[in-house]
Amino acid sequence: MSFDLVIRNGRLVDAAGESTGDIGVSERRIAAVGTELGTAAREIDAAGAYVMPGGVDSHVHLGQLSSKGDMTADDFWTGSRSAAFGGTTTVVPFAAQHRGTSIRAVVDDAMERAAAEMTIDYGMHLIVTDWRDPAPTEFATVAAAGLAAAKIYLTYDRLKVAGNQAIELMQAAGAAGLAVMVHAEDDAIVGWGRDARVAAGRLGADSHAHSHSRGAEWSGVAQAIALAEAAGASLYLAHISTPQAIDLVRAARERGVDVVAETCPHYLILDEAAYGDPIETAAPYMCSPPLRGPAERTGLLAQLAAGDIAVVASDHSPYTMDQKLPHGPATAFTEAANGLPGAELRLALLYTAAVAAGPLAMSDFVRLVAANPAQVCGMYPRKGSLQVGADADLVIWDESAWTVRWTDLHDNVGYTPYEGMQLRGRAGMVVARGDVIVDGAAATLRPGRGAFVPRD
Numbered sequence: 259m260s261f262d263l264v265i266r267n268g269r270l271v272d273a274a275g276e277s278t279g280d281i282g283v284s285e286r287r288i289a290a291v292g293t294e295l296g297t298a299a300r301e302i303d304a305a306g307a308y309v310m311p312g313g314v315d316s317h318v319h320l321g322q323l324s325s326k327g328d329m330t331a332d333d334f335w336t337g338s339r340s341a342a343f344g345g346t347t348t349v350v351p352f353a354a355q356h357r358g359t360s361i362r363a364v365v366d367d368a369m370e371r372a373a374a375e376m377t378i379d380y381g382m383h384l385i386v387t388d389w390r391d392p393a394p395t396e397f398a399t400v401a402a403a404g405l406a407a408a409k410i411y412l413t414y415d416r417l418k419v420a421g422n423q424a425i426e427l428m429q430a431a432g433a434a435g436l437a438v439m440v441h442a443e444d445d446a447i448v449g450w451g452r453d454a455r456v457a458a459g460r461l462g463a464d465s466h467a468h469s470h471s472r473g474a475e476w477s478g479v480a481q482a483i484a485l486a487e488a489a490g491a492s493l494y495l496a497h498i499s500t501p502q503a504i505d506l507v508r509a510a511r512e513r514g515v516d517v518v519a520e521t522c523p524h525y526l527i528l529d530e531a532a533y534g535d536p537i538e539t540a541a542p543y544m545c546s547p548p549l550r551g552p553a554e555r556t557g558l559l560a561q562l563a564a565g566d567i568a569v570v571a572s573d574h575s576p577y578t579m580d581q582k583l584p585h586g587p588a589t590a591f592t593e594a595a596n597g598l599p600g601a602e603l604r605l606a607l608l609y610t611a612a613v614a615a616g617p618l619a620m621s622d623f624v625r626l627v628a629a630n631p632a633q634v635c636g637m638y639p640r641k642g643s644l645q646v647g648a649d650a651d652l653v654i655w656d657e658s659a660w661t662v663r664w665t666d667l668h669d670n671v672g673y674t675p676y677e678g679m680q681l682r683g684r685a686g687m688v689v690a691r692g693d694v695i696v697d698g699a700a701a702t703l704r705p706g707r708g709a710f711v712p713r714d
């Protein structure tokens with residue numbers, strides 16, 4: 259048999275384990291996995307290098323208006339381009355409802371822009387902020403279009419969905435067969451901490467961390483689990499920053515609740531000490547939940563190795579320094595745009611922290627960055643696997659060390675919180691549905707080449 263593409267002699271690794279051999283690609287899918295496969299129009303020698311499924315980033319904010327009115331610095335084109343250079347071949351951004359808008363209209367608008375702009379394949383989540391008519395009646399048809407998950411916030415005045423509305427939405431999502439992603443921080447604790455600091459005139463970045471406390475996350479996670487348990491829903495907890503929250507997830511799973519947890523590379527690498535700096539230095543590190551300390555990083559790494567955390571996503575939330583600091587050094591912590599960019603560095607950061615210098619095997623790495631995110635979004639094994647029949651989304655992994663410079667990255671943010679950091683490992687070559695889209699620093703990328711991947 260002759261193939262369109264054969265990658266030879268790789269250390270083939272997916273979530274199931276590792277073997278040495280070739281991958282043959284025909285008509286954009288993996289057609290054979292074995293040794294000494296037949297000839298191909300294009301042959302690539304991967305001897306000695308890991309060949310893994312392309313990354314699946316199940317949590318990115320692209321072309322999205324925040325509740326404060328900030329448009330993300332990356333749209334679907336620049337964000338998907340940046341993710342591709344980092345070894346991600348599928349991203350899942352959000353169609354975001356703002357109060358008073360129709361979920362049908364926000365999904366249609368996001369899908370139209372994504373089709374025109376995405377350079378890699380994509381799914382779509384829906385953020386629901388207003389669960390009053392017509393949202394409940396529109397939801398079933400919107401979900402049937404193949405949404406990956408519905409996301410709600412338990413905090414933020416202009417986003418939160420609470421109480422009965424949250425339970426009803428979770429029931430509707432369960433009926434439609436999709437998970438509910440929750441931003442789980444306790445609104446009362448966050449609001450109380452914020453108001454106390456504002457009243458005291460303490461407007462620095464440390465007050466952001468103070469209000470988005472560890473306890474706010476623990477209470478938010480407990481609430482989200484209780485709501486999902488009541489509704490019988492599948493729960494996907496976004497951006498967990500503390501091991502104690504993961505302990506709550508494990509206990510819930512042990513009693514049969516359908517819940518998975520996500521963490522992000524920034525919680526494994528960066529430190530809350532950044533918030534001690536003046537806001538103009540601290541702003542790039544401000545995200546919710548905030549960065550934590552060494553005890554949390556050690557605990558989360560152990561929980562990754564134990565399998566208690568299902569997904570490592572980027573929560574790519576790209577804002578420029580002008581958006582971070584609308585009033586320059588006089589910006590209050592309540593005014594700074596929240597979130598860190600990270601889609602392009604996601605794989606390299608996790609590999610550095612948890613594989614090269616940590617407890618994870620390469621198959622764990624693939625499970626966390628590709629197989630499980632695909633599973634949670636209803637895309638597995640089409641995405642996130644090396645199975646015959648899967649989309650030919652492949653990464654040849656380069657294990658060498660390198661230094662991060664924002665000028666070498668491909669996002670639109672203008673800085674990286676990881677500037678100057680030495681990392682181990684990066685995507686050397688990226689294949690997306692059979693096309694070599696990245697080869698070292700060179701790329702063949704264009705807006706509109708990505709295709710929508712509906713939830714199966």
Ligand code: URP
Pocket residue numbers: 319441496497544545546547573575596597598
């Ligand atoms: O700080 C963050 N994570 N901003 C992005 C929006 C969100 O809550 O996921």
Ligand code: ZN
Pocket residue numbers: 440441496497546
């Ligand atoms: Zn969130």
Ligand code: ZN
Pocket residue numbers: 317319496573574575
């Ligand atoms: Zn997010």
